[in-house]
Amino acid sequence: MPDSHSDRDHAEFSPSSLKYVAGCAGFQGRGGTSAAAEKGTRIHEALEIGDPSNLESEEEVSIFHEIVAEEESFLQNFINSSSVSGLEVKEDLKEIQLTVELEGTSTWGTCDRMVVFNNNTGVLIDYKTGISVIDPPEKNQQARAYTVGAFQKYKDLDEIVFLFIVPVRNETLFHTFHRSDVQTMVSDLSGIIKQGEVTRPKWEAGAPALEELTPTVNCRFCKHEDKCPALGGLVIEVAKKVNPQLPDVDLEETEDPEIVEQLWVIAKIVSNWSQRLKQRAVSMALEGVEFPSLRLKNMGTTRKITDNKSLIAIAETYGLSLDDILSLASIPLAKLAKEAGQQAEKGSKKKISEEFLDACEDAGILRKSEPRFTLS
Ligand code: SF4
Numbered sequence: 001m002p003d004s005h006s007d008r009d010h011a012e013f014s015p016s017s018l019k020y021v022a023g024c025a026g027f028q029g030r031g032g033t034s035a036a037a038e039k040g041t042r043i044h045e046a047l048e049i050g051d052p053s054n055l056e057s058e059e060e061v062s063i064f065h066e067i068v069a070e071e072e073s074f075l076q077n078f079i080n081s082s083s084v085s086g087l088e089v090k091e092d093l094k095e096i097q098l099t100v101e102l103e104g105t106s107t108w109g110t111c112d113r114m115v116v117f118n119n120n121t122g123v124l125i126d127y128k129t130g131i132s133v134i135d136p137p138e139k140n141q142q143a144r145a146y147t148v149g150a151f152q153k154y155k156d157l158d159e160i161v162f163l164f165i166v167p168v169r170n171e172t173l174f175h176t177f178h179r180s181d182v183q184t185m186v187s188d189l190s191g192i193i194k195q196g197e198v199t200r201p202k203w204e205a206g207a208p209a210l211e212e213l214t215p216t217v218n219c220r221f222c223k224h225e226d227k228c229p230a231l232g233g234l235v236i237e238v239a240k241k242v243n244p245q246l247p248d249v250d251l252e253e254t255e256d257p258e259i260v261e262q263l264w265v266i267a268k269i270v271s272n273w274s275q276r277l278k279q280r281a282v283s284m285a286l287e288g289v290e291f292p293s294l295r296l297k298n299m300g301t302t303r304k305i306t307d308n309k310s311l312i313a314i315a316e317t318y319g320l321s322l323d324d325i326l327s328l329a330s331i332p333l334a335k336l337a338k339e340a341g342q343q344a345e346k347g348s349k350k351k352i353s354e355e356f357l358d359a360c361e362d363a364g365i366l367r368k369s370e371p372r373f374t375l376s
Helices: 015-023 034-047 058-080 141-153 181-203 218-221 229-242 258-284 308-317 322-328 333-342 349-362
Strands: 089-101 106-117 119-127 159-166 171-178
Touching: 015 106, 015 181, 015 218, 034 058, 034 089, 034 106, 034 119, 058 106, 058 119, 058 159, 058 171, 089 141, 106 141, 119 141, 141 159, 141 171, 141 181, 159 322, 171 181, 229 258, 308 322, 333 349
Parallel strands: 119 159
Antiparallel strands: 089 106, 106 119, 159 171
């Protein structure tokens, strides 16, 4: 019984993370799981055993069937278009673990399927179940790493076709690699991983130097995003556009009140801008605009009772007493205190409101939060 996809270990610099490490040597994935990752795991497990019965939605079943159909049609075409008559499958492996030996380092990963033919060619297949844009195999570090691993494992192969099946994007991406491509790919992959091996450990003792880090759109997937000095550097660049006199400062260290105040003002401008940008992007998606990788996600609606008496009557028909309801209710204290004041004579309304609050405090039923502060 193969291990389940979700329990599987990953190499420190796994093939699927190399795109990000190539973009920034300080990149490190967040780990953990998400609804999309769990969906991907279920579909991969179903494809591995050829049985969709454990899938949890029509969408998952549809992705499963699309991948099966695309894969079979691709392999059939591959056989039909071969110049070799009587091309036969020598090996057909699912979930093949590939070790990638590099220059002074190595990595490994698990490719979804590998088919080896009797004419020294092979097809490597990887399924992508999400909406993200996938780089074509010739530019894709994951595909390049798996291909190197496959050439190293199968020494007789002269050609490997790498295929990504991306049903949600309605895409199949493929490229033919030759054994003569291996040396260049080994050099490129070695460079990426070795740079990562130098830079990543520096997070353990603080942070890598600024010049070792390269902010990209993929910072959103990096576990160091919230403390990365390079992203602080971007903020300083924005700040300098607003105030060119601003000196180079370390955001975490500066205590100069004038500089901190200028940064505060800029932080407000940027956060207001980002709020508007996010609202605009959601509106565009609601109007039907498709983004390369962002998907509209329904966050649900909020619900509010408009008639408390009717609510109590309904709750009672379900066996709930008034005490049950009150034990769950959250009553707006400020509104209630104001209402108590409204019952008093003109001129003493405020005093009565305050007395009401004092009475609650004296009764020991008032819990105050820590004071909250802002600057204005
Ligand atoms: S957050 Fe920092 S370390 Fe992470 S990818 Fe971005 S620049 Fe690199």
